[in-house]
Amino acid sequence: MEVRLNQLTKRYGNKLALAGVTLTWEEGVQGLLGPNGAGKTTLMRLLATLLTPTEGSAEIGGVSLTDKGRIRELIGYLPQDFSFYPGMTVGEAMDYLALLSGVGGKAERRRRIETLLEEVNLSAHRKTKVRALSGGMKRRLGIAQAMIHEPKLLIVDEPTAGLDPEERVRFRQLLARFAEGRIVLLSTHVVEDVESSCRRVTVLQNGQMPFTGEIGDLAEKARGRVWLAEMDRAEWAKADGRYPIVSAVAAGSAMKVRLLSEERPFADAQAAEPTMEDGYLCLVGKGGYLR
Amino acid sequence: MNLVTLVGKEIKMVGRNLVFYLLIAIILLFFYSNYATQESWDSGKAPIPPQKIEETTGSGTTGAPAGNGQPDAPPSGESGATAAPDGANSEDPEEAAPPPRPAYGFKAVADPKGLAERYQLALEWDLENGAIDQRVFFGMFAHQSKLSESDKKAMKEAIASFQEILKAPESHTSEEVKQVAADLDHKLGGWTNYMRDGMSFAAPIMTYEEAMEQFKYEEAEYLKRVNDGEVYTGMARLFCDYMGITAGIFPVFLAAFALGRDRTSRMHELIASRRVRAWTYVGARFAAHALLISLIYLLLSVLAAWETAAALEGEGAFWKALPIFLQYGAGWLLPTVWATTAFGMLVYALFGNGLVAIPLQIAWWLASALPLMGDYRLFKLFIRFNTPTEAETYHHFAGQILANRIFYVLFAFLMVEAAALLWERRRSSGVSGKRRFRRHQAAPTIQGGSR
Numbered sequence: 001m002e003v004r005l006n007q008l009t010k011r012y013g014n015k016l017a018l019a020g021v022t023l024t025w026e027e028g029v030q031g032l033l034g035p036n037g038a039g040k041t042t043l044m045r046l047l048a049t050l051l052t053p054t055e056g057s058a059e060i061g062g063v064s065l066t067d068k069g070r071i072r073e074l075i076g077y078l079p080q081d082f083s084f085y086p087g088m089t090v091g092e093a094m095d096y097l098a099l100l101s102g103v104g105g106k107a108e109r110r111r112r113i114e115t116l117l118e119e120v121n122l123s124a125h126r127k128t129k130v131r132a133l134s135g136g137m138k139r140r141l142g143i144a145q146a147m148i149h150e151p152k153l154l155i156v157d158e159p160t161a162g163l164d165p166e167e168r169v170r171f172r173q174l175l176a177r178f179a180e181g182r183i184v185l186l187s188t189h190v191v192e193d194v195e196s197s198c199r200r201v202t203v204l205q206n207g208q209m210p211f212t213g214e215i216g217d218l219a220e221k222a223r224g225r226v227w228l229a230e231m232d233r234a235e236w237a238k239a240d241g242r243y244p245i246v247s248a249v250a251a252g253s254a255m256k257v258r259l260l261s262e263e264r265p266f267a268d269a270q271a272a273e274p275t276m277e278d279g280y281l282c283l284v285g286k287g288g289y290l291r
Numbered sequence: 292m293n294l295v296t297l298v299g300k301e302i303k304m305v306g307r308n309l310v311f312y313l314l315i316a317i318i319l320l321f322f323y324s325n326y327a328t329q330e331s332w333d334s335g336k337a338p339i340p341p342q343k344i345e346e347t348t349g350s351g352t353t354g355a356p357a358g359n360g361q362p363d364a365p366p367s368g369e370s371g372a373t374a375a376p377d378g379a380n381s382e383d384p385e386e387a388a389p390p391p392r393p394a395y396g397f398k399a400v401a402d403p404k405g406l407a408e409r410y411q412l413a414l415e416w417d418l419e420n421g422a423i424d425q426r427v428f429f430g431m432f433a434h435q436s437k438l439s440e441s442d443k444k445a446m447k448e449a450i451a452s453f454q455e456i457l458k459a460p461e462s463h464t465s466e467e468v469k470q471v472a473a474d475l476d477h478k479l480g481g482w483t484n485y486m487r488d489g490m491s492f493a494a495p496i497m498t499y500e501e502a503m504e505q506f507k508y509e510e511a512e513y514l515k516r517v518n519d520g521e522v523y524t525g526m527a528r529l530f531c532d533y534m535g536i537t538a539g540i541f542p543v544f545l546a547a548f549a550l551g552r553d554r555t556s557r558m559h560e561l562i563a564s565r566r567v568r569a570w571t572y573v574g575a576r577f578a579a580h581a582l583l584i585s586l587i588y589l590l591l592s593v594l595a596a597w598e599t600a601a602a603l604e605g606e607g608a609f610w611k612a613l614p615i616f617l618q619y620g621a622g623w624l625l626p627t628v629w630a631t632t633a634f635g636m637l638v639y640a641l642f643g644n645g646l647v648a649i650p651l652q653i654a655w656w657l658a659s660a661l662p663l664m665g666d667y668r669l670f671k672l673f674i675r676f677n678t679p680t681e682a683e684t685y686h687h688f689a690g691q692i693l694a695n696r697i698f699y700v701l702f703a704f705l706m707v708e709a710a711a712l713l714w715e716r717r718r719s720s721g722v723s724g725k726r727r728f729r730r731h732q733a734a735p736t737i738q739g740g741s742r
Contacts, residue, residue, distance in 0.1 A: 072566040083557040100567040
């Protein structure tokens, strides 16, 4: 099972939302990182057949994206912004969407619904009206509905938004289990989600793809450019404008800062081991520090 | 895809919609205020013989028309001399006296001679005025149209035809007279007073003898209806006439928002990315709405049969009336229900806004509402036949009515098909709901964080 994109392009009028992206995704959880407006959602909506490419092509499991009927059988989609008919119960919403996905047989639908609601910790809410669910619960229900027909490619857009830390961990485990023999495309701008769930990551910015590869390779992009420094508040105020700051923690009157710089920024700054977040910020932070 | 299961789920969702119950309440209200009334029952029952009224004068009230020949006001003098009403100056009988009143009500002019005379008079009056009343824009608005030379020529030809009929009225039928007027209406561009049932003529019944004559005429007509088994069919047509008015407008208030529900509930992307085929999805939603609303009208047909049987003969006649009402209810009302439902969904699919369907539907409804009978062209969404009598007229138009109904069944399915095609196009357009109209840029703009 593979997803292949070949010069996939999407324009909205004069605006280029996705600029000739070419890549291959294999089985497993694939991270899709990028700042707001980078083209992540456009790419996902293209794969979910909700948009038609302006140029280029794509294949999911050898099926061309133009064969929308067959593609829809292969994919499951959790959009960023979604809800359900408020008058439906959790069970009814799942059953309705399962039916629209072509899951035949009442018993089979019931079995899958029970399993998935258990997985997303909503079993006790099967008869709860959707309108009574919290934001986090709705998102968990959203994840369950995307999996109901056991798709080969699961596309999830910002799935952890609104989830508490415990739910996030549970969700990552769920995705990891589901990705066995399948592809899960996880779009987010939360680096931690990708770091803890994915082996490979693709970075998008302004519709371009500056990076696709192993997470470790993304971290390597920042090697020699990550520095730790402790400075007082006045120095910190100066540094904040000059260098891309990865993190800053107040320690009494001083600030412990992790920043990116081509050269040692301060005499007492120490080189640090790069992380994926450092690599990501090197690519996209402050307009693409590295590029 | 189990279509039946999907339709079942859609029906359940419609059943949770408050608008659906509001719709039922309004339809029931309309039923009891228009069809199930004493006036309807009187028109379906045997006529009552007139009671001879002792001649009196000066009662002060006007005579009222009474379809069954029974007066509801004291009579006026046959000679036309009457006493002054209350408060009038009794010293000036010429001014104070009310005009002679039709003590036994009015009768419709139905004989060829009477009709031809009145049509001729009306034509002469219009020719003298140089203008006619004519409704415009599919009959929606009243307008006075100036007569052109060709109009005047057509009217003069019609007068000549009426004069020809008046030479030997006994060799013509009233239907032929009406047809001359209807043909003239067609030549004048339609929607004039000369269209079928555009004008009705009434003559006063002044004496007991005239009233008896009218009663005998009505009784004979009623007995013929009984012998021909036309009493309940006539009432069923009247029921469908009234309820068609509701079927031609109310379903759109549900259907126009049936597809928009996905967007308002922010569920459209979950649905559009699934394997369900457009026809299955849109078709199931149409079927759910059409079936539920059809069920209301069929149940209403049962209720109408029950009420009519009870009013006309007693409850024992219910089983005789039931199949007739169901047959007419299904044949006359359901095509309208389906077309109105499909139209609402099509307009939403076209414009991405259910509200657009409401004024369009009202326009279509207005274009279909008049005349009360006799016009069954294909743009007429519902069938008007506003009388429980005139079986012969009905049989005259039965073919046109059947063609109209078959057309609307097919048209409804075509509209559903078109709505499904549009829905499928929208599905991958990135819009999948509301259409955005922009002056300079057709495509939606990029919004920060959304793409």
